[in-house]
Amino acid sequence: MTEMVRKITLSRAVRIMQNLFPEEYNFYPRSWILPDEFQLFVAQVRMVKDGDPSWKPTFIVKPDSGCQGDGIYLIKDPSDIRLSGTLQSRPAVVQEYICKPLLIDKLKFDIRLYVLLKSLEPLEIYIAKDGLSRFCTEPYQEPSPKNLHHIFMHLTNYSLNIHSGNFIHSDSTSTGSKRTFSSILYRLSSKGVDIKKVWSDIISLVIKTVIALTPELKVFYQSDIPAGRPGPTCFQILGFDILLMKNLKPILLEVNANPSMRIEHEQELSPGVFENVPSLVDEEVKVAVIRDTLRLMDPLKKKRESQSQLLGKSLASKENAPHSDLASASQGNANPDAHLPSICLKQVFPKYAKQFNYLRLVDRMANLFIRFLGIKGTMKLGPTGFRTFIRNCKLSSSSLSMAAADILYIDITRRWNSMTVDQRDSGMCLQAFVEAFFYLAQRKFKMLPLHEQVASLIDLCEYHLSLLDEKRLVCGRSGTSSASRLQPSGTPQEAVPPAPPAEGRPQPCTDGAHKVSHSRHTVS
Incomplete structure (x- = not known):
């Protein structure tokens, strides 16, 4: 999971979705991956500047493996000399910097939200x-050459600002340099802001981001879990870092696979002597997240509930038992969570699945990719698997032709492998397969938008594979029948397959894969 939410992997996953659904995924800043896309970065910035000389952008450079603000810096132009050092040292992501954030008390801030991925x-x-x-601990000003290096003004990372002399540890959840998000919402609400709309946009951002990440997660998961067997009860608590713009639009900064769950901070009592001091804000938010995650993931919860229901029926059938004894027995076997606070984790998927399922095209591509992997434990598709897919x-x-398909496989695989640090496994990774799939879709359905081209090709592939599966099933039944020397009373009835998708247009999908009219979602 840690690999999946590194800055480069996240950027690539979201970019695929931006190509398919640009309006739906405009919550992530335009990004370039260094060093692979440095020349592209330079060319695109130069092209925009030539078209609009008044455009004076700022970019933020984030090392791929960095954490807690380590190695992050701002630049005004690709020619910044520090970029050459980044290119030579370690991979990074460079993004457009959000210059107009929402300010509270003249300070820039971000939001850390905890998201539980309960099941894939x-x-x-x-x-x-x-x-x-x-x-932040320094009043915000829009980036200029004079203040680019002011990290306490531009970077909201707690691990950085804790070292500022202006950092305020507060005993209140609504003041200081770290506060609860609910206190910010209350403050915005008092100024007439539509808080439900803010939450709706944030929930939409989270769901769309997880949808972008799950295809690769599925590939990782299948490499460890045997097919056809139930896997272990896995879960992950993710830390989503979100920035609110001045117009209250949420922007995704990054996703953390291992968010800090500390509920105290160090306080220096005397030179070299430190003491851990509880943090009221951290305790209020994080304890609830951990407690309720364990409540949701409790593997014995369903068993206890079913036993409690059976016991309740048994007690109800004993008419001769005193009423007080029945009451005490039923209370003793009641929900053990009854004394705990109401759960702080709100389910957003599959609760809102109907509004977002049409976005899961790459998820369906991942299912095709996994089907043709062949060797158990691998995460890359070999040339034989790709030919079988075609x-x-x-x-x-x-x-x-099949020869052209082979060339397509070689060209795309070679390019993606050149961008991968880990060269232990050869073959086509999922993202390379997605690129090849896009190419095939654009060739076959030329007159449609990209997302409809891709959806139509997925429908076509799933149709032909369903026919193949049905044929194998019928052959298997026939073989079993012949082996046991049964005398059938009639000819086996083969299931009627669905009609093939039309070549030039996508067919309606029951899962809403083509409902592209949903440009905005209202969730609560």
Whole structure:
């Protein structure tokens, strides 16, 4: 999971979704991956500046493996000499810097929200009802060459600002340099801000981000869990870092796979002597997240509930038992969570699945990718697997021979492997497969938007594979029947397959894969 939310991996996953649904994924800043896309970064910035000489952007450079603000800095131009050092040292992501954030008390702040990924299949997402608001410790000014190096003004990382002389540890959840997000919402509400709209936009951002990440997670998961067997009860608490712009639009900064769960901070009593002091804000938010995660993930919860129901029925059938004894017995076996506070984690998926399922195109591509992997434990598709995919999905034609498919595999795989640090496994990774799939979709359905091209090709592949599966099933039944020398009373009835998708247009999907009219979502 840690690999999946590193800055480069996250940027690539979101970029795929931005190509498919640009309006839906405009909550993530435009990003370039260094060193691979440095020349592209330079060319695109130069092109925009040539078209608009008044454009004076600021960019933020984030090392891929960095954490707690380590190695982050701001630049005004790709020619900044520090970039050359980044190119030579370690991979990084460079993004457009958000110059107009929402300010509270003239200070920039971000939001740390805790998200529980309870299950991959089926996908289950929970969001904590409260989070942390982490403040800078120097009044904000828009970036200029004079203040680019003022980290306490521009970077909200707690691990950086804790070293500022202006950092305020407060005994209140609504003051100081770290506050509860609920206190910020209360303050905004008092100024007439539509808090439900803010929460709705944040929930939408979280769901869309997880949808972007789950395809690769599925590939990782299948490499460890045997097919056809229930996997272990896995879960992950993610830390989403979100910035509110001045117009209250939420922007995704990054996702942390191992968010800090400390509920205290160090206080220096005397030179070299430190003491851990409880943090009221951290305790209020984080204890609830951990407690309720364990309540949701309790593997014995369903067993206790079923036993309690059986016991209740048994007690109810004993008419001769005194009423007081029945009451005490039923109370003794009541929900053990009854004395705990109401759960702080709110389910947002599959609760709002109907509004977002049409975005899960890459998820369906990942299922195709996994089907043709072949060797258990691998996460890369070999040339034989790719050829089998082309053949079984009936994608070869006069315009795309198997030889052309082989060349496509070689070209895309070679380029992606050159960008991968880990060269232990050879073959086509999921993101390379997605690129190849996009290419095939654009060739076959030329007159449609990209997301409809991709959805149509997925439908076509799934249709042909369903026919193949049905044929294998019928052959298997026939083989079993012949082996046991049964005398059938009639010819086996083969299931009627669905009609093939039309070549030029996408067909309606029951899971809403083509409902592209949802440009905005209202969730509560």
